[in-house]
Amino acid sequence: MRIILLGPPGAGKGTQAAGIVDKYKIPHISTGDIFRKNIKEGTDLGKKAKEYMDQGLLVPDELTVGLVTDRITQDDCKNGFMLDGFPRNVSQAQHLDTFLKETNIALDKVVNIEVDKEILVGRAVGRRICKSCGATYHVEFNSPKEDGICDVCQGELYQRADDNEETVSKRIQVYLDETKPLVDYYSSQGIIANINGQQSIEKVFEDIVNALGCEK
Numbered sequence: 001m002r003i004i005l006l007g008p009p010g011a012g013k014g015t016q017a018a019g020i021v022d023k024y025k026i027p028h029i030s031t032g033d034i035f036r037k038n039i040k041e042g043t044d045l046g047k048k049a050k051e052y053m054d055q056g057l058l059v060p061d062e063l064t065v066g067l068v069t070d071r072i073t074q075d076d077c078k079n080g081f082m083l084d085g086f087p088r089n090v091s092q093a094q095h096l097d098t099f100l101k102e103t104n105i106a107l108d109k110v111v112n113i114e115v116d117k118e119i120l121v122g123r124a125v126g127r128r129i130c131k132s133c134g135a136t137y138h139v140e141f142n143s144p145k146e147d148g149i150c151d152v153c154q155g156e157l158y159q160r161a162d163d164n165e166e167t168v169s170k171r172i173q174v175y176l177d178e179t180k181p182l183v184d185y186y187s188s189q190g191i192i193a194n195i196n197g198q199q200s201i202e203k204v205f206e207d208i209v210n211a212l213g214c215e216k
């Protein structure tokens with residue numbers, strides 16, 4: 001199964017990704033996670049990416065596209081993969097299409113999680129993430145049993161640097177200007193599944209699985 005997860009910041013992509021990769025046994029490739037790992041490790045890529053991420057802007061395509069196409073060619077992606085947060089603009093989508101054509105790979109589905117703009121800021125600002133295992137929580141909608149502590153591994157929870165109100169608003173604007181056109185782009189390829197992301201986490205997951213079918 002080869003899937004793209006599309007949706008605005010805070011739509012629930014990361015939350016749903018965890019269940020999808022588990023069910024379909026495919027690697028989760030999140031460009032945001034890759035950049036954050038590089039920032040943490042202080043690599044050159046991390047330093048460059050941070051300048052853009054802190055402002056809520058897209059990291060330039062020349063730092064992003066090769067990273068993903070290299071990752072897709074690794075052995076663990078032979079039977080499928082899930083891209084989360086890539087592509088992010090039409091140019092990235094065109095580069096990906098060219099690469100997939102060259103390597104004789106076809107996408108199965110683009111899962112587009114739809115959530116109204118008014119709800120997104122609260123989702124992102126209230127998000128907390130486990131430092132150790134990466135599990136995602138929300139102070140209100142999906143809170144851990146113990147305040148600030150991960151249910152899964154007892155790790156400490158933290159807030160992402162770009163989850164403040166100002167940067168989230170910028171990220172939403174960038175989504176509307178640059179990423180939303182991909183909904184039409186993939187609709188015209190006939191592979192998009194629009195999912196109502198304003199339901200419970202469990203119901204959103206159920207709808208995604210129904211859209212994907214049980215094929216692996």
Ligand code: AP5
Binds near residue numbers: 052086126
């Ligand atoms: P990235 O890491 O991709 O972040 P994003 O797209 O902004 O998405 P988020 O991680 O904020 O949201 P999500 O949809 O995963 O929501 P989540 O499941 O956590 O990108 C960050 C930055 O990296 C970008 O700004 C850019 O600079 C750079 N970047 C990344 N990829 C790039 C690319 N391809 N090109 C260029 N630059 C790139 O959920 C949010 C919260 O809501 C959580 O607290 C969760 O518990 C809660 N929640 C989830 N679902 C529900 C529900 N159904 N009901 C109630 N609460 C819910």
Ligand code: ZN
Binds near residue numbers: 131150152154155
């Ligand atoms: Zn944890």
